[in-house]
Amino acid sequence: MPLQIPDAALLILPAAAVGLAAGYGLSAWVASRRRSTSVAPEDAPQPVGTNTGSAAVAPQTPRPPSHKPIDSAPPRAATLPPAADLLLVDDSAVARAKLRRLFETAGYKVHLASDGIEALALLEKGHYALLITDLEMPNMDGVTLINTCLGRPQTARMPILAISGHESLRAKFSECRDVCGIHRKPWVDDILLSHAATLVGARPRRTTAAAERHEADHSV
DSSP states (O other): OOOOOOHHHHHHHHHHHHHHHHHHHHHHHHHHHHHHHSOOGGGSOOOTTSOSSSOOOOOOOOOOOOOOOOOOSOOOOOOOOEEEEEEEEOSOHHHHHHHHHHHHHTTOOEEEESSHHHHHHHHHHOEEEEEEEESOOSSSOHHHHHHHHHTSTTTTTSOEEEEEOOSOHHHHHHHOTTSSEEEESSOOHHHHHHHHHHHHOOOOOOOHHHHHHHHHHTOO
């Protein structure tokens, strides 16, 4: 007996086929759209600096302008060559002779000056470990000499002792407070020597014969 298919079913079958075909077409269209909008790996944007087959340009970091450092520190004083241990300054020839004999016998090398101007000229040429100066002198007195030395970089740290025959040492000390000490004339040899040794350091003492020969060779 032949299969009987109702007319209504015949109408449904073509419609279903059409629907399936339409659904398949829609799915294929959506898939093709996705493929067309997706980015291929080789077309994807690459990080700067990676090798993509062509020379990649690395970003150029701007360099700060080069400036030479500015030295704001004050210039250092020029180092002077050693001249002698002591610079002895006094306008009295007798006082200079006594000071020289005292310190040379004690082993010190000394230079002499008769006033502040001569002393400054010697200080321009070399370094001294200690300055011993009279306070009352012509041309440039000891107070002016002391203050000038303290104001110059090359002599600002040089220790200074003053000697004076002035009646009031307290008044003279107020004029030059930055000295290491003031000794009254006539000074006491042992005390002045001890004070100098404290500031400079002791030196080997000369023998009496050697001191006399040296004094004869350097008489004033």
